[in-house]
Amino acid sequence: MNPEKTCSICQTAVAGNYCSHCGQKYSEKKTHTLTLLVDLVTNFFSMERSGFATILKVLKNPKSIVNNYHNGFRKYHASPGQILVYGIAVVALHVAFVTDEILGIELKLDNLAVQYAFWIFLYPFFISISYISFFRVEKSFSKHLVSLIYIATSLFIAITVVNDIIISIWGDILGGYGFVLFVALIFFWNSRVFTTRKKPIFILLNALLQIAIFAGIVALIVNNIEYFSTN
Structure with a gap:
């Protein structure tokens, strides 16, 4: 007869492979290097709860992921914070092994790491x-925050990985156009979340509106910098 197992988290008797109280899984096999590597790979590429799976789902259907998290559902998909950590890691790896430029943009700050x-x-x-x-569609600032963290980070990871492969084979042929593509896709994907009308033309129009506002803000900042630098 097997000795009774006790959960290491809540000290509840465990019958089977899962604790009935906290849900922790128990395996009778000890962890070895190979099992650890297999666990890391399978969890990263898992099609359910992993960050990789969440990124794919954001790229496919951002509205469902954003609404799911904003409405209070947790633990199935990776959270916005977890996806952001992936994004920071990708920036750090890109700068360390590929180039200092991020999507054709070079950031050099003395007291702040480029990935942040x-x-x-x-x-x-x-x-x-x-x-x-x-604003008229969604007044909750938190939902806009959730949407942009999910979308911007997921798109950044996807574009950066593809662009790094291109750089390694053909060189940096995209240059600054990579950043332009990044911004345009962010606003298009964000429009997919907040546009209430189903026709694609309305999603496109809302994306163009956001791009126009972004371009206006950038132009205003550049003009102010040029004005103060010459005076």
Whole structure:
């Protein structure tokens, strides 16, 4: 007869492979290097709860993922914070092994790591533009925050991985156009979340509205910088 197992988390007697109280899984097999590597790979590429699976689902249907998290459902899909950590890691790896430029944009700051600076500078723009564009549709600022973290980070990871492969084979043929593509796709995907009408033309129009606002803000900032630098 097998000795009674006790859950290491809640000290409840375990019958089978799962604790009936907290849900922790128990395996009688000890962990070895091979099993650890297999666990890491299978969890990363899992089609259910992994960050990789969530990124794929955001790219396929962002509205369902954003609504699911904003409505209070947790633990099945990776959270926005977890996806953001993936994004920060991708920036760090890209800068370390490929190039200092991120999608054709070079950031050099003395007191702030580039992987953090990239997101710190961009997220306020994206979230503010989304809130301005869709204020009548969604007044909750938190939903715009959730949407942009999911969408911007997922798209960034996908584009950066593809672009790094292109760079390794053909060189940096995209250059700054990679960043332009990144911004355009963010606003198109964000429109898929907040556009209430189902026809694709309305999604496209809302995306163009956000792009126009973004371009206007960038132009205003550039003009102010040029004005103060010459005076």
